Amino acid sequence: MISARGLRKSFGDFEAVKGIDVEVRKGEAFGFLGPNGAGKSSTMRMIASVSPVSGGELRILGMDPATDGPAIRGRLGVCPQEDTLDNELNVFDNLYIYGRYFGIDRATCRERAQELLEFAQITEKAKAKVEDLSGGMKRRLTIARSLINNPDLLLLDEPTTGLDPQARHVLWDQLFRLKQAGVTLVITTHYMDEAEQLCDRLVVMDKGRIAAEGSPRELIDAHSTREVAELRFGVGEHEALAEKIEDLGERVEVLPDRLLVYSDHGEDVVTAVLDRGLHPIATLVRRSTLEDVFLRLTGRSLAD
Amino acid sequence: MALIQEIPAPLTPAAATKVLVLRNYVVYKDAWKLFITGFLEPVFYLFSIGIGVGQLIDTFEFHGEAIPYAEFVAPAMLATSAFNGALLDSTYNVFFKMKYEKLYDQMLATPLTTGDIARGEITWGLMRGSVYSAAFLVVMALMGLTQSWWAVLALPAAVLIAFAFSAVCMAVTTWMTSWQDFDKITLAQMPLFLFSATFFPIEAFGDGVLRWVVEATPLYRGVVLCRELTTGVITWESAISVVYLVVMGAIGLFVVRRRLDKLLLT
Amino acid sequence: MATETGADTSPTTRPLRPTGSLSAWEGMARQYDYWLTVLKRTWRGGVVSSFLTPLLYVVAMGVLLGGFIEGDPDRLEGATSYLAFVVPGLVASHAMTIAVSESTYPVMGAIKWHRTFYAQLATPLAVRDLVNAFVGFVMFRVASACAVFMLVIAPFGVFTTWWGPILAWLSQVLVGFAFATLVFAYSARLKSEEGFGLLFRLGVIPLTLFSGAFFPISNLGPVLEWIARLTPLWHGVSLSRMFCVGQVDWSLVALHVVVLVTLTVVGWFLAVRNLDRRLEV
Numbered sequence: 001m002i003s004a005r006g007l008r009k010s011f012g013d014f015e016a017v018k019g020i021d022v023e024v025r026k027g028e029a030f031g032f033l034g035p036n037g038a039g040k041s042s043t044m045r046m047i048a049s050v051s052p053v054s055g056g057e058l059r060i061l062g063m064d065p066a067t068d069g070p071a072i073r074g075r076l077g078v079c080p081q082e083d084t085l086d087n088e089l090n091v092f093d094n095l096y097i098y099g100r101y102f103g104i105d106r107a108t109c110r111e112r113a114q115e116l117l118e119f120a121q122i123t124e125k126a127k128a129k130v131e132d133l134s135g136g137m138k139r140r141l142t143i144a145r146s147l148i149n150n151p152d153l154l155l156l157d158e159p160t161t162g163l164d165p166q167a168r169h170v171l172w173d174q175l176f177r178l179k180q181a182g183v184t185l186v187i188t189t190h191y192m193d194e195a196e197q198l199c200d201r202l203v204v205m206d207k208g209r210i211a212a213e214g215s216p217r218e219l220i221d222a223h224s225t226r227e228v229a230e231l232r233f234g235v236g237e238h239e240a241l242a243e244k245i246e247d248l249g250e251r252v253e254v255l256p257d258r259l260l261v262y263s264d265h266g267e268d269v270v271t272a273v274l275d276r277g278l279h280p281i282a283t284l285v286r287r288s289t290l291e292d293v294f295l296r297l298t299g300r301s302l303a304d
Numbered sequence: 305m306a307l308i309q310e311i312p313a314p315l316t317p318a319a320a321t322k323v324l325v326l327r328n329y330v331v332y333k334d335a336w337k338l339f340i341t342g343f344l345e346p347v348f349y350l351f352s353i354g355i356g357v358g359q360l361i362d363t364f365e366f367h368g369e370a371i372p373y374a375e376f377v378a379p380a381m382l383a384t385s386a387f388n389g390a391l392l393d394s395t396y397n398v399f400f401k402m403k404y405e406k407l408y409d410q411m412l413a414t415p416l417t418t419g420d421i422a423r424g425e426i427t428w429g430l431m432r433g434s435v436y437s438a439a440f441l442v443v444m445a446l447m448g449l450t451q452s453w454w455a456v457l458a459l460p461a462a463v464l465i466a467f468a469f470s471a472v473c474m475a476v477t478t479w480m481t482s483w484q485d486f487d488k489i490t491l492a493q494m495p496l497f498l499f500s501a502t503f504f505p506i507e508a509f510g511d512g513v514l515r516w517v518v519e520a521t522p523l524y525r526g527v528v529l530c531r532e533l534t535t536g537v538i539t540w541e542s543a544i545s546v547v548y549l550v551v552m553g554a555i556g557l558f559v560v561r562r563r564l565d566k567l568l569l570t
Numbered sequence: 571m572a573t574e575t576g577a578d579t580s581p582t583t584r585p586l587r588p589t590g591s592l593s594a595w596e597g598m599a600r601q602y603d604y605w606l607t608v609l610k611r612t613w614r615g616g617v618v619s620s621f622l623t624p625l626l627y628v629v630a631m632g633v634l635l636g637g638f639i640e641g642d643p644d645r646l647e648g649a650t651s652y653l654a655f656v657v658p659g660l661v662a663s664h665a666m667t668i669a670v671s672e673s674t675y676p677v678m679g680a681i682k683w684h685r686t687f688y689a690q691l692a693t694p695l696a697v698r699d700l701v702n703a704f705v706g707f708v709m710f711r712v713a714s715a716c717a718v719f720m721l722v723i724a725p726f727g728v729f730t731t732w733w734g735p736i737l738a739w740l741s742q743v744l745v746g747f748a749f750a751t752l753v754f755a756y757s758a759r760l761k762s763e764e765g766f767g768l769l770f771r772l773g774v775i776p777l778t779l780f781s782g783a784f785f786p787i788s789n790l791g792p793v794l795e796w797i798a799r800l801t802p803l804w805h806g807v808s809l810s811r812m813f814c815v816g817q818v819d820w821s822l823v824a825l826h827v828v829v830l831v832t833l834t835v836v837g838w839f840l841a842v843r844n845l846d847r848r849l850e851v
């Protein structure tokens with residue numbers, strides 16, 4: 001569905017995407033995971049064929065976005081990072097008119113709009129103004145709108161950022177249903193749980209490059225240990241204590257309030273620590289998550 | 305769900321324009337009060353300046369013919385209201401849609417192109433403008449301010465004025481970055497409105513350079529075009545005006561497309 | 571913050587919501603710095619709209635069109651030239667335009683878009699203080715624009731006495747007050763900005779055109795002339811013109827002043843009441 005080779009995007013002197021290779025297959029849910037400023041949205045906009053490619057090669061549905069933009073866009077559904085709803089139209093017309101932009105005939109448009117209102121669970125808001133919708137409803141409407149043309153490929157840029165937990169779960173359910181229905185999904189996110197829930201395969205992006213690629217499980221296996229032991233000592237002691245237990249795990253990370261010891265056998269680490277006469281205030285052994293991979297690959301300092 | 309089996313082919317320019325006009329129609333349907341009252345402004349000016357001030361003035365000479373003041377001002381109101389309407393639509397409204405509503409961004413996520421957007425917006429503006437101009441012409445005729453059947457052609461003339469200014473103003477708008485820039489638009493709009501031989505004959509500028517400068521400005525061309533048509537005193541100047549305005553609009557349209565490509569497709 | 575409780579709220583400023591108890595003066599003074607920053611940010615725009623536009627009108631209508639109009643004092647309410655006739659009217663109607671523009675979108679902005687009023691109300695300031703400072707700012711705009719304008723016009727020789735223009739300026743300020751408070755009251759209730767388009771098209775433009783600024787209202791015929799006399803702007807135009815032209819009918823002056831002051835007071839009460847109701851929800 002999407003094939004990118006050495007894809008680049010620059011804004012003036014600044015290079016937001018620095019040559020990435022991506023392959024998305026039909027029917028899969030593919031994720032771009034990365035901190036703010038990683039270049040996810042820039043990549044998505046190139047795939048959506050609204051942002052000219054600065055270098056490398058990009059084919060979408062077998063076509064070249066530079067020459068076949070309208071034809072490609074006709075088969076894509078796009079849910080941009082910022083909602084771009086038409087505030088001057090009511091909820092129903094947002095769907096109906098948008099459908100007409102695709103050249104879909106009136107009757108089909110009307111029928112689809114009605115179905116999508118149900119899908120997004122906003123049927124009773126059909127005549128409401130967009131302004132009066134809650135953030136979650138707006139997001140669902142944007143996603144519903146991106147489905148009006150029954151797209152082969154659905155692009156979702158941070159679909160759940162800024163939503164409350166209930167709204168996120170409703171959205172995840174809906175995206176899952178779409179995936180079941182065979183729609184190819186491309187999702188960007190900086191939420192680990194979202195990536196683990198939704199994506200079959202993902203790439204971790206950082207500073208315009210791809211840092212790692214694989215399924216969530218593969219990524220954890222490749223870039224972290226099976227378990228993590230979290231040890232909490234008194235304030236200010238962590239730095240010094242880290243040296244004393246360095247050899248107990250593959251890696252020890254010092255945080256202001258605790259130490260993280262990466263090891264395949266967390267309980268053994270805790271026992272060894274106690275054997276050395278150290279007495280943590282609290283200990284916790286847990287499985288590695290995608291978050292550990294993410295922080296390992298993209299660092300803990302803020303990007304912007 | 306109703307499956308759309310075949311993907312519709314990308315829209316033809318005509319179909320795309322139609323859809324964009326539809327969108328604006330749906331929006332304005334509810335704002336009919338604004339739509340209706342938009343027609344009143346030039347009528348108010350006509351009654352106030354044309355009749356109220358007109359009582360203080362005998363007649364003006366236009367191409368050697370003496371005509372009453374109201375007959376002199378009315379065609380200018382027709383031209384300037386086409387101008388003002390086009391300006392409003394293609395500066396404030398376009399800026400708002402582009403920068404705040406991000407309306408064009410959502411359109412570009414569909415098979416529509418920047419060319420479709422420029423054509424669609426301008427067509428809509430022209431359709432609205434022609435309704436106003438036609439209504440104003442009817443008022444003029446009812447008040448006995450039209451002197452020949454040439455006056456019928458004043459309607460397409462007004463639409464042409466609107467087209468030329470829409471295209472150019474939309475092009476200018478693409479360079480604007482904040483609302484403060486609109487002062488510069490006002491800075492161009494007011495002198496054009498007041499000094500394009502709208503309220504007094506071009507002779508008021510004397511015979512020097514100033515007069516020639518005014519004669520070369522676009523709104524003046526529009527005003528004399530309308531005035532020649534409604535008074536029935538047609539000269540070769542009308543032909544110049546028509547060519548002038550057509551060329552101006554075409555250039556504007558060309559620039560708009562280029563600029564939208566640059567701005568929206570980043 | 572040192573605030574005394576109770577005591578000093580006078581009956582006219584009966585708090586519509588708990589005000590703490592800033593005096594009206596203190597309430598305005600505390601917003602001085604806020605409005606100063608607004609002024610610094612926006613004064614440039616004011617130069618074009620509040621100064622160049624009317625100047626262009628004076629040149630186009632007063633000088634150029636006026637060149638074709640006979641300066642007959644009998645037909646021009648005592649003015650000896652059309653320029654002298656039109657200038658005082660233009661400035662008065664201009665005072666209205668500024669007052670209206672500054673009390674429409676900015677008010678809606680402070681309620682709906684930037685929600686400045688809500689932020690300000692979270693401090694000891696009361697609704698009354700917000701209205702006072704807002705109107706104060708608008709009036710600063712009106713008064714300064716009109717003053718500059720009258721100064722620039724002076725060399726054109728349209729004024730007959732030295733005190734006339736000063737009193738005319740005060741009349742223009744009074745026009746500004748009446749419109750600023752009334753329109754503030756209107757804007758405070760408005761839910762959508764569509765209403766402003768209507769206000770300009772059905773209010774400001776007809777008032778500008780038919781309140782005697784451009785031609786004597788007697789030209790309108792007896793019926794419309796009486797309607798014109800009922801409009802607030804006509805009172806201001808007439809005041810401003812009498813002082814500039816130097817033919818003052820003091821009983822008429824008294825009437826005009828009473829009308830404009832009454833409108834201002836009514837407008838102020840409505841503004842405070844409407845804003846209070848609006849911010850409640």
Ligand SMILES: Nc1ncnc2c1ncn2[C@@H]1O[C@H](COP(=O)(O)OP(=O)(O)O)[C@@H](O)[C@H]1O
Pocket residue numbers: 011014016034035036037038039040041042043570
């Ligand atoms: N239109 C633009 N002009 C200039 N710089 C941009 C533009 N869009 C994005 N950038 C920059 O490119 C980088 C990547 O941005 P983006 O793709 O939005 O990242 P993400 O979506 O991963 O947060 C950021 O540093 C951003 O500031």
Ligand SMILES: [Mg+2]
Pocket residue numbers: 040041042081157158
């Ligand atoms: Mg992004």
